[in-house]
Structure formats: C-alpha cells, structure tokens
Amino acid sequence: MLGEYRIEGRRAAEIAASVERAVGSGDLEPGQLLPPMRELAERLGVNPNTVAAAYRTLRERGVIETAGRRGSRVRSKPATTGREYIRVEVPHGVRDVADGNPDRALLPGLAEAFAAAAERSDREPVMYGEAAVEPELERLARADLHADGVPDGPLVVTSGSLDAIERVLAVHLKPGDAVAVEDPGWGSLLDLAPALGLRTVGVGVDDEGPLPDDVRRALEAGARALIVTDRAQNPTGAAVSATRARALRSVLKAYPETLLIEDDHGHRIVDLPLHPLAGVTHSWAFVRSAAKAYGPDLRLAVLTGDPVTVDHVHGRQRLGPGWVSHLLQRAVAHLWTSGAVDVGAVAAAYGRRRAALIDALKGRGIEAHGRSGMNVWIPVPDETGAVARLLHSGWAVAPGARFRMSAPPAVRITVSTLTPDDIEPLASAVASAVGPAPVRRYV
Secondary structure, X not given: OOOOOOOOOOOXXXXXXXXXXXXXXOOOOOOOEOOOHHHHHHHHOOOHHHHHHHHHHHHHOOOEEEOHHHOEEEOOOOOOOOHHHOOOOOOOOOEEOOOOOOOHHHOOOOHHHHHHHHHHHHHOOOOOOOOOOOHHHHXXXXXXXXXXXXXXXXXXXXXXXXXXXXXXXXHHOOOOOEEEEEEOOOHHHHHHHHHOOOEEEEEEEEOOEEOHHHHHHHHHOOOOEEEEEXXXXXXXXXXXXXXXXXXXXXXXXXXOOOEEEEEOOOOOOOOXXXXXXXXXXXXXXXXXXXXXXXXXXXXXXXXXXXHHHHHHHHHHHHOOOOOXXXXXXXXXXXXXXXXXXXXXXXXXXXXXXXXXXXXXXXXXXXXXXXXXXXXXXXXXXXXXXXXXXXXHXXXXXXXXXXXXXXXXXXXXXXXXXXXXXXXXXHHHHHHHHHOOOOOOOOO
16 A cells, blocks of 8 residues: 555654655655555554544645545645646756746846835834834835725735735634635645645636636635635736626625635736725735736735734734835835836736737637736647647747646746747747647636
8 A cells, every 4th residue: 555665653743744754755656545544553553543633634734635435645736746846847948938937127127226225224224113014115005005996904014925825824714624716826826725734626717817606616615715816817817807806796795704815916017907806705815016027036015904814914924024124115115116117018018928929829720818917828638748849849838737726738828038039939839739729718
C-alpha cells in the first residue's frame, strides 16, 4: 500500500508530520491510499484515536482527503505542491508570454516617490503605537472606493491581495469549511485555500464573471465564502458586467451569512467600470492591490469591509507584522497623487494587444477570451500537447492546469510584451499547435 515508506510517530502531531514530510518529498504520491486507522494504530502501537487525530490534522491541512469506506488518500493536488510549480521552463531564444507580469515600460519610475517618502520619514519618523494606516493613503483610497460605489467601511493596509484574502479567510472560516472560487481562477488562491485547510468549490466563469447558477449551487451545497475577481480576472480576463452584478447580488441576498471577498487587482490598469457586489451580505471584504499598475514589488493592498471583518484582520495583523511600512504607504500615496500612471493609456495599451491577438486567432478559427487586463485565455483540446508544440515554435505559454480545477483544458497568454509585429506569428503558432476548436463556453 505504501511501498517502502513507513509512517512513524507515537503522538498525533508526529504521525501527521511523518505523512506530510513523505508527501513533500514524493515518497507518498498523489492518490496513494493510506492505511486504515486501526491498522496503522496497531502497527505503531498507539491508540486508534491518536491516528484519527493525525488524519484529521492532515485533512485540515489539505494533505489528504477521506472518502468514507474507500479510505484516506493523499490529495491529487496537496497543499504542499503549489501550482506555481506547474510552469514551463523557458529556454534561451524562446519568447516568454507565460509569466503574467505587467509591461515594464508601462510601470512608473519609483525613485521620486520613495525619495519624497524618505524625506518625510526623516522629518516625521513613524514610531510604535501610531496609526497603522497612513492618513493620506487612507484619504485617497476612500475617495476612489466611494467613487466606484464600494460601501463605506473601515480600512486596513496589507502586504498585497493574497495577504489580505488569507487574513480574511483565516478570521472567518475554520478548517474543513468550503469556499466557492472561480474555475478557472487565480492559481495562488487555488493553492491558498487548501493550505488553510479549506475545501474549494469551483464556480464557472464566462466573459462577464462568475455564473450565477454555479454560485447558487455552491452556496446551496454549503460553501461559506465566495471569492470574486471584479475585473482583469486571472487567467480569463473576465470583468463583472452590470447585468451579471445584479444577478449575483440577487443570489447573494438569499444567503446573507456568506462571506463575500472581492479582488479588484485590475484597479488602475482597466478602463471598464467597477460593479461591486459588496454590501449584500453581512460579512464582506473588498481588496485593491498596487502591484499590476505600479509594480509587483510594491507589496501593498488596501482592504475595506464590514467593521467586524476589518477589526479582526487588523487585530491579527497587529499581533504579527504590526503594520505595513509607512515609508511604502507614503510612496504609494505619492504615486497616486502625482499621476504617475495614466490609467486610460495603460488600459488602452493592454486592450489593443488583447484585441489584436483575439482577432487574429478568430480569423484562424480559434476561440479566445480576454475582456480586460493583460491575459488571453485560449481553450484547447490537448493542453500538454499545445504547450509543447508552442514551445517548439518559440513561444512559452502558461499551462491552464495552473488555473483550473474541473474547467476544460486551455492555455494562458500574457500580452504585456507583445508588439504589433508579434501578433500574426503568435496567432499562426497557436493555430498550428491547437487547430480550430468548436466555439464553447469555458466553464
């Protein structure tokens, strides 16, 4: 059953650690069946309750799954093997259109902003016990949120979107709870949920956002939280439309105890209007990151939400890092007030590249999606084959497996570095790699 590997330990924590080490090292493979609890208890000379506690810990950590009488198995995608490892190594001479990074040429210079922030910090050093959020950053963020129709709520600053989402999930949910996530969706989020011991329930997505019927089914089945990307959805480029937002709000009204988390990471690189869902449920959080518009190394996001949620997040943050550096907050506030990013120009630049590639693919009978942001999602009949053939043709694309659970195969192309001269060669390479596909919805 376990080959050469022998689970060890006398205490529940030791047994769980032994299994998790084996999964991490590859000695226990995805799908491998673990011994029945009584059998392992007899082998280790411990009480069966000890093994039961160890298996419970492993389930909560997303390492194993249990299917009744069929026993416990190593998860097919355990939390210890992140989707970040599902990537293509880019050989020399191959164009990388897989990395998901913004166009460096569209990012602002940071020297002036940080010099101004440093000069102020020299005059007004931030000391222990001061407010966690820089007043100017808070004022600017609140004005933007209000203009976009996001409900008023307290505000906290976190180290990026994923940090914010993790903190919100951690204060509301417990291991074993189910969370509804977009499928296809952000690979890091699909890794985060099981790492927190949560169960993910996939919700289909089309160009206008999550499908209301899928959301309803997930909530009916017991999902306690829903995470939605409002614009520039990764990987599909979906953006929640006004019509879709009304339909989703109607669904959420029937489930007011649902924790709603909205990720507007496309803020300041997208010119489509925001249609927020926040305020329909009792518990909600809305997060905006500086990464896409100002640079991935600016690990800063603004989080607002209902008072209880934000207070809990702030309290947990205070017991950990304390706060996000005011030097960084002041630099970002300077970037916002100085107009360092021309939102219209940036959105138009990404829009031209997406549209050109999608149109060129359409002319070759290839379906593609990308309503907003910097990515184009292309359904394919054979994902592994398409990635390999495109690599052979000189293009490294992202395998769809990084972003999906049960959604059909696809590849993701980041358009950030594409020039007009790249469009036709890339479209031809895609057509050769995948062939014309029947038009279908990617859910």
